[in-house]
Amino acid sequence: ITNWMFSLLPLHTALTCPPNSHYESCAPRCPPSCANSVPGQCDGPCSEGCVCDPGYVLSAGKCVSSVCING
Numbered sequence: 779i780t781n782w783m784f785s786l787l788p789l790h791t792a793l794t795c796p797p798n799s800h801y802e803s804c805a806p807r808c809p810p811s812c813a814n815s816v817p818g819q820c821d822g823p824c825s826e827g828c829v830c831d832p833g834y835v836l837s838a839g840k841c842v843s844s845v846c847i848n849g
Contacts, residue, residue, distance in 0.1 A: 795828035
């Protein structure tokens with residue numbers, strides 16, 4: 779079985795992630811953020827989407843340096 783969504787879209791229109799993030803087919807529902815440095819336990823399966831690169835966490839919808847959680 780193929781992923782029907784991507785089979786309908788040309789490759790160049792596939793999901794584009796913002797700076798300091800990348801696409802994952804099974805992204806966590808509760809990623810670390812400046813407000814919560816430890817990812818939470820969320821109900822439900824993972825979902826495809828953009829996740830912050832190593833060294834970055836989510837803050838106000840953007841991936842920022844994880845320095846915000848270290849001081």
